[in-house]
Amino acid sequence: MQKNVFYNYLKHPETLNQESLTELKTLVKNYPTFQSAWMLLLKNLKILDHPDFEQYLKQGAIHVADRRILYHFIHQEIPKNEEQSPAETLVDPLALEYMTPGFYRLQEPTEQKDESLVDLIRSIRKKEVTKELEEVDQPVEEKEEEKSDNSFVTETLAKIYWQQKHYRKAIQAYENLSLKYPEKSTYFAGQIEKIKKLTN
Helix, strand or coil, X not given: XXXXXXXXXXXXXXXXXXXXXXXXXXXXXXXXCCHHHHHHHHHHHHHCCCCCHHHHHHHHHHHCCCHHHHHHHHHCCCCCCCCCCHHHCCHHHHHHHCCCCCCCCCCCCCHHHHHHHHHHHHHHHHHHHHHHHHHHHCCHHHHHHHHCCHHXXXXXXXXXXXXXXXXXXXXXXXXXXXXXXXXXXXXXXXHHHHHHHHHC
16 A cells, blocks of 8 residues: 555545455555554444454454544544544544554653653663662672672682682682581581681
8 A cells, every 4th residue: 555545544534445445454464563554444444334343443452552542533423524624633643643554653742741751761860870880889899799699609619719718708608508508507607617717
């Protein structure tokens, strides 16, 4: 379907007919996330009083973000007066907004929504910057302790810490091993005592 034909259907839904129905079915098959195409297809089915309307409505409702707009669009009376301003209907704004497949927005967000979204993004960025600054201020030893994952602590690692005279890390490793292997907790407690005697 050509873009100008699609635009014309949006602007003048009274022109929807059996031929447009076939084209719109093909369009939603090829572009299942194209909301405006679904809306036009459902409008077309409604105008033709097609028996498949209910079936397509169930499918289309999934692909349309705002079902209130869909409802109003489907049930909107087609103006008999051709001179009626397009701004008075829902059709023209939709035509202007939803020309491309996969376009998800059905209406212009209000300024308030824009501001709240901007505020949300700012607060997230502020939290990220604060977290980064806290990490920079944090001593290197504390960072390493936080990053060390208890699941990778082994007895060999604890011995290496001990041999390299990283007594605090060795004690912490044995404490983690004691929690991980409670059946050997007496042995690990003995190792911790030996290290503490060396440090005193």
